[in-house]
Amino acid sequence: MMTEMIVSLIVFAMLLTAFAASLNGFKKFNHIQLLRQHCISAAQATLDSITATGSIIREADSMRLWPDVVIYIEQTEGKNQWKGLKLVTVTAKTVKFRKNTEVRLSRYFSNTVVLENKGMQPSPSREQ
Numbered sequence: 001m002m003t004e005m006i007v008s009l010i011v012f013a014m015l016l017t018a019f020a021a022s023l024n025g026f027k028k029f030n031h032i033q034l035l036r037q038h039c040i041s042a043a044q045a046t047l048d049s050i051t052a053t054g055s056i057i058r059e060a061d062s063m064r065l066w067p068d069v070v071i072y073i074e075q076t077e078g079k080n081q082w083k084g085l086k087l088v089t090v091t092a093k094t095v096k097f098r099k100n101t102e103v104r105l106s107r108y109f110s111n112t113v114v115l116e117n118k119g120m121q122p123s124p125s126r127e128q
Helices: 002-053 059-065
Strands: 070-077 085-096 099-110
Touching: 002 059, 002 070, 002 085, 002 099
Parallel strands: none
Antiparallel strands: 070 085, 085 099
16 A cells, blocks of 8 residues: 555655646747747737838837847849839848747838838847
8 A cells, every 4th residue: 555655656746846847848849939929020010010000110119019039131133024113022020039030021112112221230239
């Protein structure tokens, strides 16, 4: 009877340890997924702002909404069937837990869209 009780307690302790370890892993995974969603949100909002207003989101607003995300914007001329349009590529990056998270979204715009700031470079305080 005593042996059964000791074995049961050891098995229970092993299960609790495995459960605690898995919770920590899930927490880290969820946090990384949240950072990825922040990058997607920042890049999508930047493209939507260009579509709606013809300009990018102000850096102060960007820092307030996504403090850990650095946004880069690149414009190129369309090629082949996209000739006559501009390809705007927004790259949103962040680094947490020694893991780089990067999301790149692109959209074609007519030549009437001219960005006020052709390449939003991050301020030194936001550089990762």
